[in-house]
Amino acid sequence: MFKRGPSLENDEVVGFDDEASKVIKRLVEGPVESLDIIPVVGMPGLGKTTLARKIYNDPKLSYEFFSIPWVYVGQEYKIKDIYLRILKCFKKSIEDHLNDDVDTLAKVISDFINKGGRCLIVLDDVWVAEVIDDVKKVFAENKKGHRIMMTTRDRYLATYANTEPHDLKFLNGKESFELLEKRVFGKGSCPDELVELGKKFAGNCGGVPLAVVVIAGALRGRPNTNDWVRVQKNVAEHFYKNTQAGCLKFVEMSYNRLPQEVQTCFLYCGVFPRGFDIPSWKLIRLWIAEGVIKPQQTYTPEEIAEFYLNDLVNRNLVILMRKKSDGQIKICRLHDMLHEFCRTEASNKWLFQQMHLTSDQAIPSIQDKDTCRRLCIQPSILNQFLLDKPIAEHVRSFYCFSSEQKQIDLPPNDIKHIHKAFTLIRVLDVEPVKFLSPKIFNQLYHLRYVAISGEFKSLPPSFGKFWNLQTLVINTSTSESTLEVKADIWNLLQLRHFHTNIPAKLPAPATTTGKTSCLQTLSMVAPESCKKDVLAKACLLKKLSIRGQMASFLEPKGGISNLEELKCLEHLKLLNDVLYINKTIHLPPAFFRLVRTVKKLTLVNTRFSWSDANKLAQLEHLEVLKLKENAFIGDSWKPEIGGFSALQVLWIERSDLESWMASSHNFPILRHLVLISCDKLKAVPLGLVEIHNFQEMRLDNSKEAVKSAKEIESKKPKFKLTIFPPETDSKDTQ
Structure with a gap:
């Protein structure tokens, strides 16, 4: 009943x-x-x-x-x-x-x-x-x-x-092995010759007891090393095939309750390698480029995708690894058991095909055009795959990710086969591969998403013909200090996100009239690119990162005055790329008016005076403030009463600050404080105890302030204090 x-x-x-x-x-x-x-x-x-x-x-x-x-x-x-x-x-x-x-x-x-x-x-x-x-x-x-x-x-x-x-926490390595040992050997113990393998099995289960139990079931009754090695080669298959234990049946129950669109998003996470730390921005942009996010009138595709990702995390189908300072998801991951579910279900639905060596060390053939249109390949076999000069016009997406973040040097003649094999490619994420020139992609006009690496000094004009491009990620290892963009990116009316690892020098728009750019992210650009006509064209920008020599840019009539063109700007990062500064630079008096919509502000090596910091209090929407590598200099900071009314996160890193006075009158809703390498700071302001929302503090290499931080912790219930390096118990050192 x-x-x-x-x-x-x-x-x-x-x-x-x-x-x-x-x-x-x-x-x-x-x-x-x-x-x-x-x-x-x-x-x-x-x-x-x-x-x-x-x-x-x-x-x-x-x-x-x-x-x-x-x-x-x-x-x-x-x-x-x-x-x-x-x-x-x-x-x-x-x-x-x-x-x-x-x-x-x-x-x-x-x-x-x-x-x-x-x-x-x-x-x-x-x-x-x-x-x-x-x-x-x-x-x-x-x-x-x-x-x-x-x-x-x-x-x-x-x-x-x-x-x-x-x-509920995951099991640690010791607990996982203990459970495995009990399930395999009962009241007996694991033979010495199997202990090392057993610990590897336990580690592969990622701290999930059900995964340990399933693997233990495969090992039970197999007392010799050769049997265990055979099981080790097929660990993932045991998660799926052992239906009696119901390992993936548990995942399927949650999967079946997802809306169809979110189901596809979840399965799509399987394109990343097992154990891969997935940046949320990358996953979201790929979902959009792949067309799995359906457009809505009320929300942008990015907002819809972020909602789906939060939903998957809250349903415990995707693991939250790291949060952004504003509390949003920064890095996520699939547990191995869930990864196997995504990989298998995606293969059954022809969502994508994983390319890996078969048991006889061969590369499987590409599925025909009526089935799979997305390929994922392991970096270790990419060279072998390209040597066969594959032809796959039906493939629309090609992925190569590296969990070790290592670059792959391939012969130029082999690399050329990528664009020859996938002439109709839309999504290309092959960052581990090192290209000599981006010109190799000149004929791939259908591209929506590109993430590539190489020794690029410039972005050629041909990229200005990628009419469908939505996201462009360029990582260059050139000795040049900037990347010159020769392509007319203002002609790319679908381009929403442009990422580079060194400052980009942007071209001037051919005309200031016509349709404005759809760009939401520019990360990062050189200060000299922030001209009035450029920012007027990119007036919908939400995230802007500027890196270079800031002295002239920050002058009252410098490029910073052009930021008034950006009416939607939410995230701003200013990185002063000068090692030694002869004179102190100042925040322009009108700074708060120019960027009054900003919610997150990051300043790096700007070396402003702490008296200038009080000007930031006038930013009525500022929620996150990150001050890194001597963003402000001086030994004391006393904020004025009535400022920082919306600030929730304050991050101070590598500062010479010695004395800091603050209370709820200065930071009325501060939630999270981070102090990193502030080794001269004598104390965290005890007045922060008065802030009702204040619930978390992290101290890294700021030992002088530890005593005051602990005093705050003792006075606030449910307060989280993290100290690094952790203090050593005196008993342990004796």
């Missing part, structure tokens, strides 16, 4: 002792007179149900709670079944209630609860918010400190139940 949920076997539980203690503490010591919900959230296979079972069976809870019903919910739940399962905890026979409606059942359960002591209801595998709302109805009176513990893989849902859910 009642559904039994999928879970790991319960005979060996590894790595959950600390996690269980934390959740039990919250269940027992939470609000005394009100209902509290403790969600346990994590990716598929991470062991949420296993942890919940461990907590459920803990003797301490049976002492603290009068009754503890366990209910598996699942995707296809019925609230009546949930109510009946709860009721069964209070009555041996529920035959009399099988025909009751849900409201009657809720009332019956509520009456039982009111007669007893504290009640804890465990809801396993919750997928929708309605379940939480319906179960809360049985607690008509919440004055006993009743609890609900729930497991879910959806962070949106977890935070709906409680703004501070319990995020």
